[in-house]
Amino acid sequence: MNAPADAAQPASVDAIVELLGAHDYLCDRRLATAILVAMRINKPLFLEGEAGVGKTEAARALAAGLGARLIRLQCYEGIDLAHAAYEWNYARQLLHIRLVGEREDRVRTEQDVFGPEFLLRRPLLDAIDNHDQVPPVLLIDEIDRSDEEFEAFLLEILADYAISIPELGTIRAEHPPLVILTGNRTREVHDALKRRCLYHWIDYPDLEREVAIVRVRAPEVSERLGRQVAEVTQRLRGLDLYKVPGVAETVDWARALAALGHTEATPAALRETMGAAIKHQEDLERAEEAIAEHARP
Ligand SMILES: Nc1ncnc2c1ncn2[C@@H]1O[C@H](COP(=O)(O)OP(=O)(O)OP(=O)(O)O)[C@@H](O)[C@H]1O
Ligand SMILES: [Mg+2]
Structure with a gap:
């Protein structure tokens, strides 16, 4: 099998920033550096951060940018x-045993049915045992929801x-996937x-980046x-809320305002559309x- 095209690998932090930007993901140099290192030394990258800061989207944009399959x-x-x-x-194993087992020697049949063609491949095996031209990006999303x-x-x-499969042996990746884990x-x-x-901890973006993200994700705004x-959501993040709004909420809020024809985020308009950003009844009053x-000036 041919080695995957190394030429496709971004060569610098700037190249990563650009590659993600081309897929509407605006990241800072710290995240881009973490990704570059993960690629260079072939280690999984664990992205942690509050809800809606762009963890999942980072993996998606990276796969798109690399021309890799996202698993x-x-x-x-x-x-x-x-x-x-x-x-x-x-x-399928049962069917095979029924069809062949009666005719041939039973021991052989049992060996047969633990061959690769009787495996149902789920995402992890699919990523490890890949034959892709560009190694896939394996996103293990929300690892903190799984059990120990x-x-x-x-x-x-x-x-x-x-991956070790008792009946088959160990399957080792010829071209390891780029693994991104996320958790919040x-x-x-x-x-x-x-x-x-x-x-790498993904923090909320600063104001300028958040404005840019809104513009990229909701061009109609x-x-x-x-x-x-963005100014209002950043302010809300400073409050002791049950759930502070993420970047996704900023984008939705701006969208909601634009959808109602608002050109100005007046307090009345913000209140009217607050459900785009505030999702807990306990937080409504403080947000208002x-x-x-x-x-106030
Ligand atoms: N840096 C960014 N550039 C562009 N869009 C972004 C960025 N960060 C967040 N977004 C937007 O916010 C949305 C939510 O991001 P995403 O789903 O990746 O968050 P998350 O961190 O995975 O949240 P959760 O923990 O809830 O899964 C994205 O679909 C995208 O529209
Ligand atoms: Mg996510």
Whole structure:
């Protein structure tokens, strides 16, 4: 098999910033540096940050920019090997045994049905055993939602880019995927897992970047309106809210205002559309106060 095209690999931090920018993802140099290092030393990158700061989108834009396949594993409580890595295709195995087993020697048939063609490949196996021209980006999204046993299972994959299948042996990646894990700290991820990854905390963007993100994600919103909304959300993030708005909320809020024909983020207009950014009843009152304060000269 041909080696994947190294020429496709971005050569500098600026190149990464540009590549992501071309896919509507505006990142700072720190994140771009973390990505470049992950690519260069072939280590998984663990992106942590509050909800809606652009963790998932970073992986998506990166895959698009590299021309790589995005293989996404969405984690959840109770996720297991069968959903994440592989499963034996029992129905097919049974059928095979029925068709062949009666005619041929039974031991051989049993060996046969634990061959690769009887495997149902789930995202992790798909990423490890890939034959892509450009190695895929494997996004293990929201790892903090999975259980600790699942984390333990990931260790081999993250350290060796390999999966052991008892009946088949160890499958090792010829061209390791670029692995991005994300989490938003619903629980602390184990040190053993962190040790196998590079780590980067994605913070909220500064005002200028947030305005630029709104403009890129919602081109129908004017610079002025986008700026006003970004200023308000940044202010809301300083409050002790149950859930502070992320970047996605800023974009939605600006969109909501524009959709109603507002060209100005007046307190009345902001209140009317607040559901785009504030999603907890407990936070409504405090947010309204902050909006009123923000409007005062
Ligand atoms: N740096 C950025 N450049 C462009 N768009 C961004 C950026 N950050 C966030 N966004 C926007 O915010 C949206 C939400 O981002 P994303 O879904 O990646 O957040 P997340 O960190 O994965 O959140 P969660 O923890 O809830 O999964 C994106 O779809 C995108 O529109
Ligand atoms: Mg996400």
